[in-house]
């Protein structure tokens with residue numbers, strides 16, 4: 001699930017999504033491209049997700065969380081009776097993998113620094129979406145200082161992403 005409101009200006013996530021396109025077994029949904037009007041086809045999204053082994057959320061961090069259209073997707077698609085609650089078993093046993101990037105460096109995520117908390121402190125909503133839906137939390141793949149990181153660091157980040165994605169897609 002790729003969510004970037006301005007992919008033409010992306011340095012990191014665009015590289016990752018391009019790489020994902022060539023991994024066998026990956027079904028890519030480019031949310032902002034598919035639903036520019038924010039009107040999500042819930043039945044289609046649920047059908048596709050029901051067939052998947054892992055849900056990958058690929059997006060830049062925006063205001064400590066996910067972009068607006070991905071939040072809308074979560075609101076509309078992960079509904080009670082389907083994703084959780086009575087009869088809501090569609091996602092049980094699937095993996096949830098967050099692949100994300102921040103503009104700020106890791107050091108900015110600390111008490112007394114710009115963002116006040118360790119980056120991990122912003123992840124409970126994601127972790128709890130997984131927990132509530134009976135999904136397995138997969139260690140997130142994160143690149144901090146997205147604009148400053150070297151080309152070599154970005155290449156390594158993309159390579160590690162492809163390796164993990166390939167393993168997940170073939171599991």
Ligand SMILES: Cc1cc2nc3c(=O)[nH]c(=O)nc-3n(C[C@H](O)[C@H](O)[C@H](O)COP(=O)(O)O)c2cc1C
Nearest residue numbers: 010011012013060061062063064101102103104146
């Ligand atoms: C609306 C908006 C909100 C953002 N909020 C944060 C934030 O909370 N923390 C942070 O470190 N970076 C924040 N950023 C920076 C992005 O995370 C950063 O530009 C992105 O990860 C770079 O990836 P890209 O090259 O794929 O666009 C924000 C950017 C935008 C546009």
